[in-house]
Amino acid sequence: MVTERETRDAPPHRIGLWHVGVVVSTAVETPTARSIVLDVPGWGGNIAGQHADVRLTAPNGYQAVRSYSIASAGPSDRVQLAVDRFPTGEVSPYLVDDLLPGDEIELRGPLGGWFVWKPTQTEPVQLIGGGSGIVPLMAMIRSHAASGSTAPFRLLYSVRTPDDAFFRSELETPTAHLEVTWAYTRHAPDGWPRQAGRIARADLSASAFAASLSPAVFVCGPTGFVETVANHLVALGHDPERVKTERFGGA
């Protein structure tokens, strides 16, 4: 799984400092999720796929910290997060329901040097996301587009219903070298050719890059989704060392 090459060019980590981020805007993504754009002076940018620690502080000094994937990439101090509300969580309900433009929260990072894509990579890239697992993949799609990379990208995005898709309009805008396939697990739009259901091996055979092309594969979503998809990919001949996974839990 770990090779010299992949680990040696892991990004530098400048994670000691907490930065104050000011909320610029928020947008509803799904009935339970929203995206948040922050200006974070001193952030210094991040690689696609990395995440950030977010710290909230109550008036009595109590603090809570959680990690969230970053939906944006590049050298900017402007960072976009996208957060799904975990009903019994402590931090995500505040970020989804209470945070307003002008509010300040603290961020630290960027974090993580494994589940990342860099524009210097030229091999085909297969992204497979479930629900809010799209967030780090979105950063890769944006980094790919912004860099003018001609590496072929495919996204297979599984959501429960059409209302549950993050970044729908952006993903439906045709983009060079990117193919997007939608899979609906609970109900699909009227007339949709694929019956609603969880991603099966046939979906991967039909719409994912074949193992023979040696794509870099990134799978992100809930644990059960990631387990199932990763097992299918290995059964379809993908080298386990080329399948990177990130599992989301509630926070």
Added chain:
Amino acid sequence: MAVISRGFTGRSREHNPQLPPGQYLTTDFPVLSAGPTPDVKTADWQFGIRTDDATLHTWNWDELNALPIETIDTDIHCVTRWSKFGTRWRGVSIDTLFADVSTTDRYVMAHSYGGYTTNLPLADILGGKAWIALEFDGQPLDAEHGGPARLLIPHLYFWKSAKWIHSIEMMPTDEPGFWEQNGYNMYGDPWLEQRYW
């Protein structure tokens, strides 16, 4: 120094001395893995300890299960900030496995099926502090939680408790494993919040 987050109160709680700094309590058992879950059959399973003079001590599944099996009740702490209290495991103490191993090295690299690695001081896996766990909560260990066998080193962040354990290799100096090369701390003491570089 920290900015107050308008309207954030957090959960009202008293300080729980059982919870390391920056952790929250969960009753779930979240999964964190960097790649696909290896499918390791117990019939093919083998565990080895390799020393500096290239001596290899090995155990197959039946041999491991024939060793004294201990019950471990412990709290566990993941670097992604969840802690889980009162987990029950069964496994073989690393002390038992090192009974006939002689080495002058002070560090080890744990290697997993699937290629994962993590580094540890030898002193942190001896002295009743670490096990090869075979059961969780009365059941054989699920593959996604590291089955058939994983390291259990509860006094360190849980990424040190390598899933799908395959071997322990002695090292003269401390070298970084997988997450340690990808941004996580070389040692990982949850009580000192040693999360990152």
